[in-house]
Amino acid sequence: xxxxxxxxxxxxxxxxxxxxxxxxxxxxxxxxxxxxxxxxxxxxxxxxxxxxxxxxxxxxxxxxxxxxxxxxxxxxxxxxxxxxxxxxxxxxxxxxxxxxxxxxxxxxxxxxxxxxxxxxxxxxxxxxxxxxxxxxxxxxxxxxxxxxxxxxxxxxxxxxxxxxxxxxxxxxxxxxxxxxxxxxxxxxxxxxxxxxxxxxxxxxxxxxxxxxxxxxxxxxxxxxxxxxxxxxxxxxxxxxxxxxxxxxxxxxxxxxxxxx
Amino acid sequence: xxxxxxxxxxxxxxxxxxxxxxxxxxxxxxxxxxxxxxxxxxxxxxxxxxxxxxxxxxxxxxxxxxxxxxxxxxxxxxxxxxxxxxxxxxxxxxxxxxxxxxxxxxxxxxxxxxxxxxxxxxxxxxxxxxxxxxxxxxxxxxxxxxxxxxxxxxxxxxxxxxxxxxxxxxxxxxxxxxxxxxxxxxxxxxxxxxxxxxxxxxxxxxxxxxxxxxxxxxxxxxxxxxxxxxxxxxxxxxxxxxxxxxxxxxxxxxxxxxxx
Numbered sequence: 389x390x391x392x393x394x395x396x397x398x399x400x401x402x403x404x405x406x407x408x409x410x411x412x413x414x415x416x417x418x419x420x421x422x423x424x425x426x427x428x429x430x431x432x433x434x435x436x437x438x439x440x441x442x443x444x445x446x447x448x449x450x451x452x453x454x455x456x457x458x459x460x461x462x463x464x465x466x467x468x469x470x471x472x473x474x475x476x477x478x479x480x481x482x483x484x485x486x487x488x489x490x491x492x493x494x495x496x497x498x499x500x501x502x503x504x505x506x507x508x509x510x511x512x513x514x515x516x517x518x519x520x521x522x523x524x525x526x527x528x529x530x531x532x533x534x535x536x537x538x539x540x541x542x543x544x545x546x547x548x549x550x551x552x553x554x555x556x557x558x559x560x561x562x563x564x565x566x567x568x569x570x571x572x573x574x575x576x577x578x579x580x581x582x583x584x585x586x587x588x589x590x591x592x593x594x595x596x597x598x599x600x601x602x603x604x605x606x607x608x609x610x611x612x613x614x615x616x617x618x619x620x621x622x623x624x625x626x627x628x629x630x631x632x633x634x635x636x637x638x639x640x641x642x643x644x645x646x647x648x
Numbered sequence: 649x650x651x652x653x654x655x656x657x658x659x660x661x662x663x664x665x666x667x668x669x670x671x672x673x674x675x676x677x678x679x680x681x682x683x684x685x686x687x688x689x690x691x692x693x694x695x696x697x698x699x700x701x702x703x704x705x706x707x708x709x710x711x712x713x714x715x716x717x718x719x720x721x722x723x724x725x726x727x728x729x730x731x732x733x734x735x736x737x738x739x740x741x742x743x744x745x746x747x748x749x750x751x752x753x754x755x756x757x758x759x760x761x762x763x764x765x766x767x768x769x770x771x772x773x774x775x776x777x778x779x780x781x782x783x784x785x786x787x788x789x790x791x792x793x794x795x796x797x798x799x800x801x802x803x804x805x806x807x808x809x810x811x812x813x814x815x816x817x818x819x820x821x822x823x824x825x826x827x828x829x830x831x832x833x834x835x836x837x838x839x840x841x842x843x844x845x846x847x848x849x850x851x852x853x854x855x856x857x858x859x860x861x862x863x864x865x866x867x868x869x870x871x872x873x874x875x876x877x878x879x880x881x882x883x884x885x886x887x888x889x890x891x892x893x894x895x896x897x898x899x900x901x902x903x904x905x906x907x908x
Contacts, residue, residue: 438699438700458727461727487733489733
């Protein structure tokens with residue numbers, strides 16, 4: 389099977405022009421085919437404020453009302469997505485930017501929960517066949533965190549989840565590594581010490597670390613997702629700093645999660 | 649050769665939700681492969697105003713400064729493009745929305761003129777090969793009027809010109825009809841009378857009409873472009889009302905321009 393990297397970058401890199409450019413240069417140099425899933429950043433909030441659109445929050449979570457959906461569609465699928473693509477082109481990486489509505493790549497449904505989060509999508513299906521066909525004619529695909537329900541509705545969707553679902557679906561066709569890049573150097577024993585990275589976690593080690601109370605609570609959902617991915621066919625999941633993408637891809641830095 | 653329609657729709661349809669939906673329903677029903685090129689509409693101006701960004705104008709033409717480029721990228725490649733795609737998906741037309749930067753589809757250069765129009769692109773090259781490959785795996789492609797220069801710069805580009813250049817490039821691979829849909833019923837003998845449509849114009853007839861002063865000055869650049877397209881291999885160009893797309897595609901309404 390061919391090699392495929394699925395890489396997720398978050399808002400803190402997107403908001404920093406110099407860091408983003410250097411990250412994209414490393415991304416362009418990754419060997420083989422690759423998919424980049426990007427999050428949002430602060431621009432959407434800035435534009436909403438400038439336009440006088442109130443951000444509705446419930447329990448600390450943002451509600452995606454109709455006006456907010458308009459703005460995140462513009463900012464995520466328009467501004468951020470095309471800015472990433474145009475830079476990858478500069479770095480000789482022929483990339484195509486897409487939302488989940490394009491080519492029906494990611495079908496989702498509006499979340500039904502006790503709290504109405506608005507136009508937020510939970511993923512039903514990833515069109516692995518079309519992504520595979522697109523990778524035959526592109527070096528890289530860049531996915532914005534916007535999906536659709538097949539009934540004409542766009543939906544705001546968590547970028548971590550998109551990365552995970554795309555990785556799981558594509559792991560049937562590729563030898564796939566999933567990289568979550570964020571602001572920390574990996575899964576840390578001491579949350580304030582980047583040198584305390586745990587290099588390798590397998591299911592046994594994960595149970596030990598949890599039993600010893602050594603995993604920072606905020607990391608638990610990320611790790612649960614990572615194990616869900618490796619249990620579903622993803623070769624390995626690597627968590628670490630965006631600035632160290634090259635080393636992460638080689639397994640020289642960050643935390644590697646495997647099912648062995 | 650397979651049939652391909654390249655259809656351009658302008659801002660007046662994009663700004664009218666009901667008209668746009670009915671147009672897209674007709675577009676989805678066009679037989680064979682198709683490419684839709686869309687213009688801008690008033691949303692970009694509304695957002696610029698809301699954000700307090702002054703529109704710079706020179707000789708009645710808008711200057712695309714850095715801030716305006718940000719907004720048109722968001723609105724054209726994000727909001728409008730994805731809203732068209734999600735509706736085409738609803739109408740069972742598997743569409744993918746793209747800018748000229750995606751897959752290096754349209755390379756352009758920043759216009760150099762006596763007046764500095766800002767980040768405005770003049771087209772150098774259309775990547776017909778990639779568009780052809782994309783059409784093998786999609787029913788339709790939706791192109792936003794944003795291109796790039798290959799050096800990391802996005803450029804605002806006239807949608808009429810994109811439609812024409814894409815049609816010319818693709819006419820080497822397809823039996824291609826180019827449809828310019830706008831607010832009039834076609835090329836009119838009397839600009840105030842939709843019933844005065846000239847059904848067919850060939851080069852001889854065009855020269856006669858011009859000599860008789862019967863072509864409205866505003867139509868001359870559109871017709872010159874149309875003839876440039878048919879002289880370059882496009883089978884025919886049809887100009888008419890967006891609401892009559894179905895009839896335009898069959899040559900039953902609007903003005904057809906041919907090289908015979």
